[in-house]
Amino acid sequence: MTRPPRFDAAAEEVARVAAAAPDWEALAAAARPCVACPELAATRQHVVVGDAPAGGHPRLALVGEAPGANEDETGRPFVGKSGQLLDQLLAEAGLDRAEAAVLNVVKCRPPGNRTPRASEVARCSGWLRRQLELLDPPVVVALGLSSAKWFLGPRTVLADVRGRAHVVDGRSVWATYHPSAAIRFGPNGAPRAGLLADLTAVAGSLA
């Protein structure tokens, strides 16, 4: 997993505050005013903390890259076109979003939906790490390369790691396409088929 650089005081402060949160609600309350990434904090509307099933440990966690425009506006993860496609493919695969935690590696929208910078990923990692500790999902689905790299290392190549579970910190981590790639390549593109195949394999592993 991504660890904060030792010299980054902001990343260390996020990690310290996150580690002290005793539960999901306390962590969300601590994250919402976070200004560790000055550019993102100045341009976002919401810190998109994520969704978690009420009162329990989710069967799996879906972890994307960062909020988009709709997520930034509403404060909820995966509610735009990518979220709609994700919901559709989860249902086709036999998975119930209500039983899943839905998270992002970076909690604030990067301007123009640019890829989050390494420093932003490192600073936000404390929140995600603590979310995983608190929720303790046995299975994680990393959606897209940024998320796959967070769990499997910075040299991860998606094509090399798809299609099977990787054990990371005692969890089964599956890496697959981000729904936005499935939208970009169209309904007959390889990412949509690959995402559905991977979600179906995840469902099979949970059966």
Ligand code: SF4
């Ligand atoms: S991206 Fe994460 S670390 Fe950066 S300001 Fe937002 S919540 Fe804080």
